[in-house]
Amino acid sequence: MAGAYYLNPFRINAHFEENSRLLAPKIEYSSVAFPSNVELSSLNFYPTLSSTSTSKEYTSNVCCLPDAGNSIDEKVPTPMLDIVENPMHLKNLTSKELRQLADDIRSELLFMSKTQKSFKASLSAVELTVAIHHVFHSPMDKILWDMGDQTYPHKLLTGRRPLLHEARKIDDLSTYTCRGAFDPFGAGHGCSSISSGLGMAVARDIKGKKDRVVAVISNETTMAGQVYEAMSNAGYLDSNMVVILNDSHHSLLPKLEQVPKTSINAVSSTLSKLQSSKFFRKFREVAKVLTKKIGRGMHEWAAKIDEYARGMMGPTGSTLFEELGLYYIGPVDGHNIEDLVCVLREVASLDSMGPVLVHVITKEYCEVEDNLTSETSDESHEGSINVESLPCNSRPKTYSDHFVEALITESERDEDIVVVHAGMGMEPSFQLLKDKLLDKFFHVGMAEQHAVTFSAGLSCGGLKPFCIIPSAFLQRAYDQVVHDVDRQKIPVRFVITSAGLVGSDGATHSGAFDITFMSCLPNMIVMAPSDEIELAHMVATAVHIDDRPVCFRYPRGAVALTSPKPYLGEAIEIGKGRILLEGKDIALLGFGSMVQNCLRAHSLLAKLGIDVTVADARFCKPLDINLVRMLCKNHKFLITVEEGSVGGFGAHVAQFISLDGLLDAGIKWRPMTLPDNYIEGALPQDQLALAGLSGNHIAATALNLLG
Numbered sequence: 001m002a003g004a005y006y007l008n009p010f011r012i013n014a015h016f017e018e019n020s021r022l023l024a025p026k027i028e029y030s031s032v033a034f035p036s037n038v039e040l041s042s043l044n045f046y047p048t049l050s051s052t053s054t055s056k057e058y059t060s061n062v063c064c065l066p067d068a069g070n071s072i073d074e075k076v077p078t079p080m081l082d083i084v085e086n087p088m089h090l091k092n093l094t095s096k097e098l099r100q101l102a103d104d105i106r107s108e109l110l111f112m113s114k115t116q117k118s119f120k121a122s123l124s125a126v127e128l129t130v131a132i133h134h135v136f137h138s139p140m141d142k143i144l145w146d147m148g149d150q151t152y153p154h155k156l157l158t159g160r161r162p163l164l165h166e167a168r169k170i171d172d173l174s175t176y177t178c179r180g181a182f183d184p185f186g187a188g189h190g191c192s193s194i195s196s197g198l199g200m201a202v203a204r205d206i207k208g209k210k211d212r213v214v215a216v217i218s219n220e221t222t223m224a225g226q227v228y229e230a231m232s233n234a235g236y237l238d239s240n241m242v243v244i245l246n247d248s249h250h251s252l253l254p255k256l257e258q259v260p261k262t263s264i265n266a267v268s269s270t271l272s273k274l275q276s277s278k279f280f281r282k283f284r285e286v287a288k289v290l291t292k293k294i295g296r297g298m299h300e301w302a303a304k305i306d307e308y309a310r311g312m313m314g315p316t317g318s319t320l321f322e323e324l325g326l327y328y329i330g331p332v333d334g335h336n337i338e339d340l341v342c343v344l345r346e347v348a349s350l351d352s353m354g355p356v357l358v359h360v361i362t363k364e365y366c367e368v369e370d371n372l373t374s375e376t377s378d379e380s381h382e383g384s385i386n387v388e389s390l391p392c393n394s395r396p397k398t399y400s401d402h403f404v405e406a407l408i409t410e411s412e413r414d415e416d417i418v419v420v421h422a423g424m425g426m427e428p429s430f431q432l433l434k435d436k437l438l439d440k441f442f443h444v445g446m447a448e449q450h451a452v453t454f455s456a457g458l459s460c461g462g463l464k465p466f467c468i469i470p471s472a473f474l475q476r477a478y479d480q481v482v483h484d485v486d487r488q489k490i491p492v493r494f495v496i497t498s499a500g501l502v503g504s505d506g507a508t509h510s511g512a513f514d515i516t517f518m519s520c521l522p523n524m525i526v527m528a529p530s531d532e533i534e535l536a537h538m539v540a541t542a543v544h545i546d547d548r549p550v551c552f553r554y555p556r557g558a559v560a561l562t563s564p565k566p567y568l569g570e571a572i573e574i575g576k577g578r579i580l581l582e583g584k585d586i587a588l589l590g591f592g593s594m595v596q597n598c599l600r601a602h603s604l605l606a607k608l609g610i611d612v613t614v615a616d617a618r619f620c621k622p623l624d625i626n627l628v629r630m631l632c633k634n635h636k637f638l639i640t641v642e643e644g645s646v647g648g649f650g651a652h653v654a655q656f657i658s659l660d661g662l663l664d665a666g667i668k669w670r671p672m673t674l675p676d677n678y679i680e681g682a683l684p685q686d687q688l689a690l691a692g693l694s695g696n697h698i699a700a701t702a703l704n705l706l707g
Contacts, residue, residue, distance in 0.1 A: 075111050078104035086159050087133040087182075098134060098337045102127045105153045112164060121149035121218070124248040124334070124362040129153035131340035132214060132244075135348050141212040142184045142200050144193040146221040148508070150246065151187060158182040190221040190424070190446055194230035194243055198355075201239040212348060213241040219248060220424065223445040228324065231355075235325015238354040242347055243326060246334065248362045321357045330359025399554040400429035400497060402532040406539040406569050407466060408436050414543060416464045420444065422451035423473045427497075430468065448473050452480035455492045464491070464543060470498040471511025471553065478517060485549050486521040493542040494518075494551035499528070500593060500643035501674075501688060502556050506681030511553070512674050515591070515648035518551050519621045525550040525574060526620040528592030531560040533567045534618070540569030555593045555643070557684065575622035583611035586637040586702050589628070591617045591649040594641040594672075597688075600695025605702055612702070620649045625656055632662040632669075637705045641672045641698055643691075648673065670701055 080097060081104035083089060093101065105126050109119040130153070132143060138158070145151045155164060158181075179186050185196040197215035204211055221227055222245070234241065321328045329347065333339050340360070347356055411417040418440040421430060426443060434441040444451050448469055455465040469477065474496060485492045496518075499511040519526045525548065529535035538552045580595070581602055590598040595616045602612045615631060617624060617640075631638055638657075642649040650671030657663050674691050688694045 076107040078108055080104045081108060081156065081161075084157060087138050087157055090130065090134045090157070093134065095338050095341070098130055098341070099127075102130050102337065105130070105156055108156060108161075109152055119152055121147070121248070122152035125150045125216075125246055126153045127335050127337050127340060128216075128244070128246060128360055128362065129157065131337060131344055132216075133157050134341055135344040136212060136214055139182050139184070141214065142197065143182070144185050144197045144200075144213070144215045145183075145187045146193040146215070146217045146227075147190045148187045150216070150218060154182070190218075191224040191226040193217060193221075194227060194234065197241055197243075198230055198234045198237065198239060201241040202237060205239055214244065215241065216244045216246060218246045220446055223447050225447070225449060231321065231324040231326055231357075234355040238325070240350060240353065241355050242344075242350075243355060243357045245330075245357060245359050246362055247331070247359060318359065326355045326357040327353060328357050328359065330357075331361045332358060334360040334362030396558040397532075398429060398557060399529075399532065399535060399559055400427050402535055402559060402567070403495065403539065403554065404429050404433045406536040406567070407433060409536075409568065410539055410543050411437060411440075414464065416462065417466065417543065418442070418458055418463050419466050419468060420451050420455045420458070421468045422446070422448045422477075423468075423470045446473075448477035449480050452477040452492070453484045456480075456484045456488070456490045459490050459492055464493070464546075466493045466495055466542070468495040468497060470509065471496050471500075471514045472498065472502075472509045474514060475517070481518075481549075482521065486523045489523050489548045491546050492549045493545070494549065496551055496553035498556045499553035500555045501679060501684065501691065503684045503687065504681045507678035510679065511555075512645045514551075514553055515620055515642060515644035516646075516651075519648060519652060521549075523548045524621065527552045527618055528620070529554055530590065530592060530595035530616045530618075533561070534616070536567040536569035537572050538569075541571045541574070544571050545574075553592060560593070560596045572618070575619050575624055577615060577617045577619065577624035577627040579613065579615045579627070581612065581614040583613045584635070585611045586639065586706060587613040587615065587631040587635040588698065588702070589615045589617055589631060589638060589640045589653070591620060591640070591642040591644075594643050594693060597693060597695045597698055598641055601698035601702065604695060604699040608703075610702070610706065617649065620652055623652050623656060625660070628653055628656055629660065629662065632657055632665070632667040636666070636668060637702070638667055638669045639672060639698065639701055639705070640669070641693065643693060644674060646671075646673050646676055668705060670705060672698065672701060 080101040084101065090098070090101070106123060109122055109126075113119050133154075136143065143154070145154065152164065155161070184200065185192065187193070193215035194217065197213045201213045204213070217227060231243070234243075318328050318330070329343060332343050343358060347358060350356060407417070407419070417437075419433060419437055419442065421434075421441070421443045422445065424446055426434075434443070442454070444454065451467055451469060455467040458465040474481070474494070481494075484490070496511065496514050498505075498509060499514060502509045502511065515526065515528075518524050525545065527538055527541075527550070529538050529552065535552075535554055542550050542552065580599070583602075586605075588598040588601060590596075595614070598614045602614050605612050613631065613635065615627060617627070638653075640650045640653050650673055654669065654671065657667065657669060663669070672693060674693070679687055679690055682690065685694075689697075
């Protein structure tokens with residue numbers, strides 16, 4: 001095969017190999033330098049499968065890499081992956097070729113991680129993904145994933161390799177699992193694959209079809225209640241489906257990591273194959289029929305003996321799945337292609353066996369042998385992932401950093417302060433808070449519903465809980481917010497992180513709706529800081545509220561100001577906004593982070609001689625009606641700006657000015673909100689431009705009002 005790697009300025013390095021890497025090839029190198037005006041439009045950056053090529057004949061490949069300056073960062077050739085454009089190309093591959101394909105996928109992901117994001121979760125699922133697509137027939141068979149983080153091998157095998165290499169184009173199609181030909185259901189926040197898969201299985205049975213349904217879950221999603229609700233219902237309905245638990249020995253709960261890990265050995269491998277074999281299943285079914293005919297409780301006794309025996313042979317907790325009604329098979333070595341294919345092939349042949357759970361043990365980070373280096377960067381370039389996930393000493397200070405500083409200061413004053421954190425993972429900023437509060441910091445993982453009610457219980461016990469949940473994940477716990485907190489007026493302090501647009505994480509993690517769904521609750525106080533100083537004040541304010549719930553939101557990313565000094569928070573009057581700049585022509589009333597964009601718009605309009613008032617609402621509920629009334633009476637035009645959906649802050653202002661008769665008095669009001677659609681992943685500034693909420697857009701809206 002031949003591989004050429006293009007690097008600026010117009011230099012090509014070609015790697016020529018004899019046959020494939022399967023034969024320990026001799027490698028030669030040559031390089032060709034092109035003039036600066038070379039025409040490169042004819043280069044084929046991604047290979048196509050030749051009509052005459054077989055699984056052992058590889059076409060040439062040319063890969064376009066980003067400029068690496070003066071150093072050449074070599075990319076390991078991936079000959080087997082280069083010929084795979086869709087899962088059908090895996091069907092006739094031998095075990096040796098499947099292992100080579102897995103190595104190629106891991107090489108590709110590690111290379112991509114140097115310019116994009118970390119693929120640790122996907123690295124653990126490489127062999128599992130290859131085995132799934134070798135055995136099952138996607139898209140006819142339905143393959144569902146609980147979390148997008150482990151789907152990148154799946155994307156590489158289903159024709160989306162070019163999209164993943166477009167590092168500068170960040171969108172949900174390449175970053176997350178959206179509905180499409182090979183993805184019958186989108187993977188968002190986890191917990192959905194078994195529920196949606198069960199629905200598809202029942203629909204298949206009703207329509208008389210024969211396709212198979214495979215749902216892949218992980219350790220992180222097993223913390224959420226919906227997974228067990230779905231398993232219980234699957235056991236009751238007894239529809240044929242396969243659930244694969246990718247157990248990567250990783251847990252969001254630190255203490256669980258101290259539990260002995262499930263081991264894989266020759267005995268466990270043999271037992272897993274026996275459990276999935278047709279002979280064992282038929283013997284088990286015959287035994288069930290015979291014990292039922294005998295009667296006198298023999299069936300119940302036999303079932304108990306079967307469960308006890310399988311529990312003794314299986315790992316800790318395996319009987320839980322049996323109790324829920326799933327036939328347990330495992331544990332299986334998740335990095336042994338032969339074992340995976342053997343077990344999955346037997347499982348795929350199941351007829352009228354109901355739901356099956358295959359327990360697969362993987363390593364979260366499996367090293368690659370030979371020429372592949374295992375040292376990859378967990379960080380990404382600006383805009384590609386959450387800047388808050390980078391180490392504290394290698395990034396600008398974020399709102400979360402300042403929130404932690406403010407809350408630590410308050411906790412030194414008040415020993416009743418405790419913290420409950422929920423969601424996927426934990427930002428490095430909160431690790432400092434965890435180390436400081438020790439036993440007063442509770443991380444519950446992807447169990448947001450529990451986090452909210454748990455916080456309510458802490459409050460009823462006389463403590464002052466701060467419940468930290470990203471905006472998009474708080475949606476999952478809304479019923480608990482309504483009934484377990486707001487209706488009972490329990491003083492839980494909700495800290496809503498990642499509010500508003502979130503860059504490359506797109507619509508999946510966008511915090512667009514929290515202003516709307518929190519501010520409609522009768523007892524909830526809703527506020528948002530415009531900068532880190534206001535954030536410190538709101539932390540202090542929340543500490544002193546003890547008669548009802550309160551929430552405040554802040555955006556992802558760097559803070560508005562740059563002063564390194566810490567801010568001592570002071571409680572502010574509930575429902576009291578402030579005026580930052582006074583003018584007479586038009587009033588801009590911002591909520592939260594959009595106050596900064598109102599100030600940018602003020603600078604632009606001031607250059608045109610337009611006198612603008614900029615006000616910081618601080619509170620959406622209770623609304624500062626005196627401030628709004630004053631702005632309406634002293635100006636002919638009012639613009640409200642928020643980084644939230646329709647029905648939020650602007651709707652509360654509209655409700656007041658209409659009931660107060662201010663609209664009748666002639667005030668012209670314009671709301672600026674996020675558009676009524678989902679904004680996909682992009683660089684933060686591009687998302688803001690798409691939403692029409694930049695300083696330029698605010699200034700343009702003001703000019704339009706002024707004629």
